[in-house]
Amino acid sequence: MEEEKKFVGGWGKGNKMGERRPEDICWKERWVDVGSAVRLLDLSAMSQMQRSFSIDLPSLRLPSRRETHLWYILPDEVKSTSLLKRYSQLLSQTEKDRVDQMRGDELKKNALLARTLVRTTIARYQTNEAVDPRSLMFKKNMYGKPELDWQNCNVQPLHFNISHTDSLIACGVTVHVPVGIDVEDKERKIKHDVLTFAKRFYSADEVNCLATILDPEAQRKEFIKLWTLKEAYVKALGKGFSAAPFNTFTIQSNPGGYNLCKTSEITANPLEETKKCNGGWKFALLELADSHYAAVCTEDDQADEGAPMRVIVRKTIPFVEDQLILKEYFCN
């Protein structure tokens, strides 16, 4: 029939998911365990099209406040040409044009998967009725950050942010507060000397911290972690890189977690440079698929200041399967 990817039986550990028989072409009835809620899809009340999206894109409970949902795709796991064709049918013309602009098949595929991940994931959070991923509209804020144009389509006002590397594409979703994410390959080699790079772009405190790490490999890894955290912050802030040059803020690594310190030069005297480390932003740093660092940054809601961020990570292949990877609290 179709050269669908063979279903690998079993779902994430700790996830109570109903058994699915590999020979099922579509999901007729599913028990979906998301968090502690168990929900049976009521298919009888839906139209034909809604039913098709409901079956293939099971809906999701919205993230609660203080929660970030992190979804990722591993491009190497998506090989079916019919599936990729189905994905390309979800994209807007502008998105298709951008995919075509990418140089090379791998980059084209990854660009396609990125847009697919965004559209299908956001469509699933629409709790009122099944939403066609194609109908979602996006806009950019005044600084160029992509956002869901939720006013023009009848959808929940979610925040999202996407990041990709050659081998992993991730999308973070929140409600209430902006989110920024960044992923990097753990083994990514920096062409320049790490400290030279850091001195050029990072803050003085971060350089000092990196300089204390003597093992070059450990230093490189810490550099990458800092990069993802700093990128995640700038992306969560959503005002472009010039609003928060990397050397104007420090990501402080504490036993409990990560903290943002903004350098404010009140006087011309560098000795009087003060640093505000009272947060306003929450951070989480995770490892995904044993191969990538992923940083998540969300704005602190005033009511939630100091409360930990909860992150729920799922790996997905849209229309095929989800796998719950972890649920964890990240403190600051």
Add this chain to the structure above:
Amino acid sequence: MASLSTTSLSFKASSIKSTRISQVLRKPSSFQSISFGRFQSSKSLRLQISCAAKPETVQKVSDIVKEQLALSADTALTAESKFSALGADSLDTVEIVMALEEKFNISVEEADAQNITTIQEAADLIEDLVQKKPAA
């Protein structure tokens, strides 16, 4: 499209630039609008009246980009090639800028660094900075 005319002209412009500019100054009324930088000029004359970078600068930038992004030697890059279309992420862009700073002995502002999206833009910025450097 725009990119094709821009590419072909930006290579020629550096040699004939001075002639054209003097023509422009003599007949300002023949132009609906005079454009600078990277925007299309009026239809009567599709010319970039800007300081477009020399071909050798574009070539040097291309070489650095190829190296940073580990592209094969026969990858065809043009001045209009976009970093993002070649698979460059923000870390790549910053490394490219650092390599360009070393190669051309210039210093790029972070805001400028993040705004570079094509090889042409990088080359233009480099030449601008090289020109502005105080004489040794």
